[in-house]
Amino acid sequence: MVSVDDAWTRIESHAGQTFHTITGLPFTYTVAGDYLKVTRGGREINRSLSRTNFRKACAHMPAKGPSDIKESQGSAYTWAILMDRRIRADEW
Numbered sequence: 001m002v003s004v005d006d007a008w009t010r011i012e013s014h015a016g017q018t019f020h021t022i023t024g025l026p027f028t029y030t031v032a033g034d035y036l037k038v039t040r041g042g043r044e045i046n047r048s049l050s051r052t053n054f055r056k057a058c059a060h061m062p063a064k065g066p067s068d069i070k071e072s073q074g075s076a077y078t079w080a081i082l083m084d085r086r087i088r089a090d091e092w
Helices: 004-013 051-058 075-083
Strands: 026-032 035-040 043-050
Touching: 004 035, 004 051, 026 043, 043 075, 051 075
Parallel strands: none
Antiparallel strands: 026 035, 035 043
């Protein structure tokens, strides 16, 4: 199983960088403690994504797309972050 602790450390270290959803929409995020906030198109999305959310999603990595982790909050963003090469670091 994927270590959420290792993934979360990488998530924190790449905060503020641009990521892309599966459909190519660019977004960034900030991390505040055990949550992250997504910003897209200059606006913050009204949803926090928790470390627990990422822990649950990590159990399904690698996933082909957001629909594989649809039980996760913000699955499009969660998937995009976890499947990005900067975050997965060849672990999945």
